[in-house]
Amino acid sequence: MYRIEKLVERLKSEGFDGILLIKDSNIRYMSGYTGADSYVIISETARAFITDSRYTEQAEAECTGFEVIKWRHPAAGLEETIQGVCSKHGIKKLAFERDKMTYDLFERLSNGMKSIELIPSSGLVEGIRYVKCQEEIENIRRAAEIADNAFDEVLKYIRVGVSEKDIERELQYLIKKKGADDIGFPIIVASGKRSSLPHAIPSDKRIESGDFITLDFGAMVNGYRSDMTRTIIVGEPTDKQKEIYDIVKAAQAAGEQAIKAGVQGSVPDDSARGYISQAGYGDNFGHGLGHGVGLDIHEEPFMSTRCEKILQIGNVITVEPGIYIPDWGGVRIEDTVLVKEDGIEILTKSPKDLIIL
Ligand SMILES: [Mn+2]
Structure with missing residues (x-):
């Protein structure tokens, strides 16, 4: 239960009596609950899990140490239920997640609970999630391994004539078949000129000879x-395709080499971006170098030129530079890596030399 103790400590130092959690990933992290549509209140003494009849049985099984409270007709309304928990535990200043609270819910709660001060907060739980424990790392490691296996197998399926959607569906099936609870996020498949779109949605476009195909995907294991x-590439690459690929590959390696505990997040970004800029393609790399990954x-x-966060042992982050040239195509190469004292462990182990199908 060190997670809850850490949160209580943080609440105290910020002057809050308690916090109302509504973000699914924060609720899962704190309570173990794997479902949705629920609320958690944590204070020095409160471990309250508020949900409705659809989820009470699940919550009672999953949320050890929490009091599961049912709300919604015929039980009390949400405002009344939260108010009840707050009165019982002497909570007057109740923090909430400012990046998740809707105006609708805020209005409803502040009108319905006049004696409680609702105060916006940010990053209280995320700050604890920042450094992963061994169990979390094992889940991500397993997810990375499944994604590697699925990638290896989907290569046999990719050829001239299949569509981006076909590839997306095959990859999705393979990720689940190889043991993932789910895909990690909607799969990106971008081929030919469409590979200049960093976050392309798979289309009906069919693969042609000479197409770059960018595949961006992941697996989910126990929520991680x-x-x-x-x-x-399908078919032989042109000189320009080889040039762009090699620049991104070298930039990705430069980014990874710059990562170790104690380094500011902007440093690896500078390193990869510097390489791409020197090669003349700085304007074609518009996004940050990478981001943390875990329950979300x-x-x-978020590693970018402006990132002030200090990387720590136990961060799990992506390293994903790219070059995107409108109406021509693009290349991105991305790993998920674990930050260690002197460097990294790369969790996604698929080859990074250009694969020619
Ligand atoms: Mn990513």
Whole structure:
């Protein structure tokens, strides 16, 4: 229960009596609950899990140490239920997650609970999630391994004539077949000129000879995600395709080499971006170098030129530079890596030499 103790400590130091959690990933992290549509209140003494009849049985089984409280007709309304927990535990200043609270819910709660001060907060749980424990790392490691296996097998399926959607569906099936609870996030398949779209949605476009294909995908294991991208080519690459690929590959290696505990998140970004800029393609790399990954697919630290976060042992982050040239195509190469004292462990192990199908 060290997670809850750490949160209580943080609440105290910020001057809050308690916190209302509504973000699924934060609720899962704190309570073990794997479902949705629920609320958690944590304070020095409160471990309250508020849900409705659809989820009470599940919550009672999953949330050890929590009091499961049912709300919604015929039980009390949400405001009344939260108010009840707060009165019981002497909570007057109740923090909430400012990036998740809707205006609707805020209005409803503040009108319905006049004696409680609702105060916006940010990153209280995420700050604890920032460094992964061994069990979390094992889940991500397994997710990365499943994604590697699925990638290896989907290569046999990719050929001239199949569509991006066909590839997406095959890869999705393979990720689940190889043991994932789910895919990590919606799969990106971008081929030919469409590979210049960093976050392309798979289309009906069919693969042609000479196409780069960018595949960005991951697996989910016990709620934890992996994230990887490989760009492959069908048919022989042109000199320009080889040039762009090699620049991204070298930039990706430069980014990875710059990562170790104690380094500011902007440093690896500078390193990869510097390489791409020197090669003349700085304007074609518009996004940050990478992001944390865990219960959410995008979480702290967000590595960019402005990132001030210090990388720590136990961060799990992506390293994903790319070059995108409109109306021509693009290349991105991405690993999920574990930050260690002197460097990294790369969790996604698929080859990074250009695969020619
Ligand atoms: Mn990513």
